[in-house]
Amino acid sequence: MARENHMHLGLYLSWGGEHIGGWRLPEAEHGAEKLDVVVRGVQAAERGKFDFVFSADGLATTLDFHPSSLVHFEPLTLLSALSVLTSRIGLASTVSTTYSEPYNVARLLASLDHLSNGRAGWNVVTGSQPEAAWNFGKDAHPDQAERYAIAGEYLEAIKGLWDSWEDGAIVENKETGQYIDADKLHILDHVGEHFRIKGPLNITRPPQGYPVIMQAGGSEAGLDFAARTAEVVFVNQPGIDDAIEFRKDLQDRCERAGRPRNAIKVLPGLNVYWAETEDAGKAKLAELASFTDRAAAMKVLSERLGQDLSVYPLDGPVPDLPPSKIMQGHANALKAIAKREQLTLGELLDYAAAGSGHRVLYGPAEKIADDMEEWFRRGAADGFMLKFGYVPQPIEEFVEHVVPVLQKRGLFREDYQGTTLREHLGLSRPPHPAAATREAAVGE
Amino acid sequence: MKNGKKMHIGTLMTWAGTHVGGWRMPDAEHGGEDLDVVVRCAQIAERGKLDFVFFADGLATSLDFHPSSMLHLEPLTLLGALAVSTSHIGLAATVSTTYSEPYNVARMLASIDHMSKGRAGWNVVTGSQPEAAANFSKEKHPPHAERYAVAEEYLSVAKGLWDTWEEGAVVADKATGQYIEPSKMHVLDHTGAYFKVRGPLNITRPPQGYPVILQAGASEAGLNFAARTAEVVFASQQDIDEAIAFAEDLRDRCEKAGRPRDAIKILPGLAVVLGETQEDARNKLNEMSTLVDPVAAMKVLSDRLGEDMSRYSLDEPVAELPESTLMQGHARVLTSMARRKNLTLRELRDLACVATGHRVAFGTPEEIADDMEEWFRRGAADGFMIKTAYLPAPLDEFVDQVIPILQKRGLFREEYEGTTLRDHLGLPRPAHPGARSEAAITTDAPAD
Numbered sequence: 001m002a003r004e005n006h007m008h009l010g011l012y013l014s015w016g017g018e019h020i021g022g023w024r025l026p027e028a029e030h031g032a033e034k035l036d037v038v039v040r041g042v043q044a045a046e047r048g049k050f051d052f053v054f055s056a057d058g059l060a061t062t063l064d065f066h067p068s069s070l071v072h073f074e075p076l077t078l079l080s081a082l083s084v085l086t087s088r089i090g091l092a093s094t095v096s097t098t099y100s101e102p103y104n105v106a107r108l109l110a111s112l113d114h115l116s117n118g119r120a121g122w123n124v125v126t127g128s129q130p131e132a133a134w135n136f137g138k139d140a141h142p143d144q145a146e147r148y149a150i151a152g153e154y155l156e157a158i159k160g161l162w163d164s165w166e167d168g169a170i171v172e173n174k175e176t177g178q179y180i181d182a183d184k185l186h187i188l189d190h191v192g193e194h195f196r197i198k199g200p201l202n203i204t205r206p207p208q209g210y211p212v213i214m215q216a217g218g219s220e221a222g223l224d225f226a227a228r229t230a231e232v233v234f235v236n237q238p239g240i241d242d243a244i245e246f247r248k249d250l251q252d253r254c255e256r257a258g259r260p261r262n263a264i265k266v267l268p269g270l271n272v273y274w275a276e277t278e279d280a281g282k283a284k285l286a287e288l289a290s291f292t293d294r295a296a297a298m299k300v301l302s303e304r305l306g307q308d309l310s311v312y313p314l315d316g317p318v319p320d321l322p323p324s325k326i327m328q329g330h331a332n333a334l335k336a337i338a339k340r341e342q343l344t345l346g347e348l349l350d351y352a353a354a355g356s357g358h359r360v361l362y363g364p365a366e367k368i369a370d371d372m373e374e375w376f377r378r379g380a381a382d383g384f385m386l387k388f389g390y391v392p393q394p395i396e397e398f399v400e401h402v403v404p405v406l407q408k409r410g411l412f413r414e415d416y417q418g419t420t421l422r423e424h425l426g427l428s429r430p431p432h433p434a435a436a437t438r439e440a441a442v443g444e
Numbered sequence: 445m446k447n448g449k450k451m452h453i454g455t456l457m458t459w460a461g462t463h464v465g466g467w468r469m470p471d472a473e474h475g476g477e478d479l480d481v482v483v484r485c486a487q488i489a490e491r492g493k494l495d496f497v498f499f500a501d502g503l504a505t506s507l508d509f510h511p512s513s514m515l516h517l518e519p520l521t522l523l524g525a526l527a528v529s530t531s532h533i534g535l536a537a538t539v540s541t542t543y544s545e546p547y548n549v550a551r552m553l554a555s556i557d558h559m560s561k562g563r564a565g566w567n568v569v570t571g572s573q574p575e576a577a578a579n580f581s582k583e584k585h586p587p588h589a590e591r592y593a594v595a596e597e598y599l600s601v602a603k604g605l606w607d608t609w610e611e612g613a614v615v616a617d618k619a620t621g622q623y624i625e626p627s628k629m630h631v632l633d634h635t636g637a638y639f640k641v642r643g644p645l646n647i648t649r650p651p652q653g654y655p656v657i658l659q660a661g662a663s664e665a666g667l668n669f670a671a672r673t674a675e676v677v678f679a680s681q682q683d684i685d686e687a688i689a690f691a692e693d694l695r696d697r698c699e700k701a702g703r704p705r706d707a708i709k710i711l712p713g714l715a716v717v718l719g720e721t722q723e724d725a726r727n728k729l730n731e732m733s734t735l736v737d738p739v740a741a742m743k744v745l746s747d748r749l750g751e752d753m754s755r756y757s758l759d760e761p762v763a764e765l766p767e768s769t770l771m772q773g774h775a776r777v778l779t780s781m782a783r784r785k786n787l788t789l790r791e792l793r794d795l796a797c798v799a800t801g802h803r804v805a806f807g808t809p810e811e812i813a814d815d816m817e818e819w820f821r822r823g824a825a826d827g828f829m830i831k832t833a834y835l836p837a838p839l840d841e842f843v844d845q846v847i848p849i850l851q852k853r854g855l856f857r858e859e860y861e862g863t864t865l866r867d868h869l870g871l872p873r874p875a876h877p878g879a880r881s882e883a884a885i886t887t888d889a890p891a892d
Contacts, residue, residue, distance in 0.1 A: 076552070179514070
């Protein structure tokens with residue numbers, strides 16, 4: 001069990017860095033399709049005892065995409081390779097419930113959990129790129145309510161598939177010839193609104209019971225879904241007070257859904273630019289800003305606000321926008337920042353370009369650690385999803401300079417205590433429902 | 445024949461061996477969910493300079509399944525892990541076109557090809573387990589003809605997606621800030637009877653152009669599909685003359701489809717049981733026969749004959765059966781063998797459970813090499829899919845004892861000469877259609 005007073009750190013695997021111009025720095029490398037670059041960043045994170053690495057994902061691309069997400073490895077195959085090249089760090093990825101089949105995804109994630117001996121995590125998304133529909137024989141992206149209805153049923157069905165076999169189902173007794181214990185088989189036979197799935201799954205229960213369930217939806221539907229099912233929530237909050245309020249609200253919802261208040265680890269996104277001095281950090285950001293492709297930056301901002309903003313003047317104010325139907329959490333955070341700081345559209349564009357809309361910290365280790373500590377101690381965060389402007393050097397710098405400060409302050413683990421992602425996060429392993437029922441019966 | 449034509453050898457990495465009772469052997473290990481065992485086996489195969497390791501797959505399971513295929517790792521994630529655990533050997537797996545989306549599968553296979561630097565292969569199957577339908581919200585397994593029509597369109601969509609980006613599309617010029625070359629993007633915009641896929645794919649063209657396309661279907665529809673698109677075909681003939689006839693027929697079909705006769709490498713399955721003497725090998729086979737679960741063994745046969753055989757009497761000759769719509773190749777070969785050798789159902793079951801219906805060769809390493817050489821020289825095979833009764837010891841023995849003989853005879857490579865699976869198999873890398881039409885323009889230009 002991780003100590004409650006330790007924060008949790010995830011590495012956001014950005015292929016070419018979060019800053020839209022990051023790939024252009026002389027020292028930057030691009031890991032989109034270069035395994036050794038990805039591995040360097042991930043192994044640094046493991047040296048830094050991070051809880052997990054996380055790969056976002058999408059099911060479409062266009063020329064105006066962020067260079068980091070235009071073309072890249074498919075995450076589940078990549079994490080499988082990383083399972084061999086790492087030994088302790090958690091391995092998490094986005095998989096959309098809108099454009100896949102539960103039986104296929106249940107197998108892929110269970111397999112990753114087996115390959116990594118219990119280090120898999122799944123960010124359940126309903127798909128934030130409407131263009132994906134066209135790659136999957138659909139005329140339009142289903143609307144939000146339907147996407148969340150599908151996701152709810154999908155997650156329930158997939159857990160049922162993971163529960164096909166109780167622990168110890170494979171007997172493999174060479175003497176008697178008994179390979180399987182038939183009593184430990186549970187056939188799902190799911191019949192729902194969107195899926196009919198008989199089962200059983202052709203792989204045993206994941207070592208973690210279920211991979212860790214992560215979510216990022218910031219809409220009403222997304223928050224309620226998270227309150228019922230998520231174990232880690234990624235969030236974008238512009239300021240500490242917003243973040244405290246968000247976390248408290250999510251904990252309330254969690255409680256109303258019948259779960260403990262601390263059942264979910266809330267990890268706000270955080271871009272970190274470590275530098276020897278504050279000025280050096282500022283100079284690095286200025287250098288990066290000079291590399292920004294404004295058309296690509298506009299696409300990032302438009303996506304996060306749910307509206308094409310390229311039609312508005314850059315030196316004018318941020319226009320009033322209708323509520324977004326897609327990335328509601330991002331949209332709200334960006335609008336709040338623009339309002340609070342009185343930003344022009346151009347300034348908001350630069351802000352979003354530096355960290356895909358997430359908060360940006362720069363400067364020496366102590367300063368970065370102070371900020372992280374404040375957020376953690378004041379209940380704004382259970383930890384952070386760390387993002388870096390380019391790769392892989394800033395990850396290595398963070399691990400070398402900032403992690404030791406957090407460790408010295410007793411805020412972060414000095415070494416891994418367990419072997420599974422659930423252990424790193426202090427999450428319990430969900431018992432098999434049948435075993436849980438039997439235990440309850442014995443207890444009565 | 446040192447520099448002559450070489451055979452191609454792949455191995456079917458059944459999770460615990462092809463023999464239904466193989467897992468019970470004292471030194472057997474089960475790789476179903478144990479990466480270490482699988483990695484060790486893949487590394488053994490790589491030590492033997494085999495062309496590729498191959499993982500079959502299914503989308504359903506039940507208690508009467510072969511213990512090797514009841515529960516196991518998912519192959520594409522496993523290939524991702526093997527890409528960084530091996531350096532030369534090809535990595536191939538089955539993916540069904542009936543129960544998946546081309547965009548998802550194109551990405552995963554491209555990703556494996558990138559991570560392995562060009563070693564991926566895809567066995568395109570239409571799904572031979574009707575039970576899978578119930579796991580994918582479908583009333584029933586689509587009929588044979590429809591499955592092949594879907595597969596054909598699916599494959600053309602996947603290739604179109606792989607061709608989204610011409611080579612060199614990612615410019616990543618730090619000085620100018622140009623990340624991508626727009627003229628090298630080709631949006632597929634496919635609308636067909638079964639799929640509507642716009643593209644572009646969000647990963648660049650696989651290092652091999654396309655992963656190597658493998659197939660195993662032996663029905664009329666399957667053979668014609670293979671003739672048009674396959675680069676490796678797994679076959680299941682038990683008899684050399686049947687195998688020659690099969691190979692000649694497939695080469696004819698290939699030619700009729702406008703491809704060279706040798707465009708497809710034909711690899712019959714061959715289960716190898718080695719011994720110090722013929723007698724010793726036979727004893728090993730007999731020992732394993734005593735370890736067989738009769739229910740699982742009958743399920744293997746029933747799947748291959750497309751009929752529930754447990755309803756028939758064990759000690760009668762094999763009954764006349766209606767034509768199978770599932771594994772037609774296996775059904776034909778097994779029934780033909782039963783007739784030829786006048787086998788009872790029990791005898792056919794015991795034979796089928798050694799190597800899930802594939803040919804079994806037992807004897808000394810020299811005898812096995814002789815057998816392989818004869819099939820190869822007489823045009824019955826371009827190589828073999830080697831199966832072992834269990835893992836990993838028999839694979840180790842094959843690599844240590846049979847491969848050196850084949851090498852000494854000049855029938856098999858001593859070292860990998862290339863780096864990609866296409867290199868190993870002597871298959872050309874498909875040029876990008878955009879580049880192909882440019883080549884055509886150059887060729888058509890008047891020579892002056």
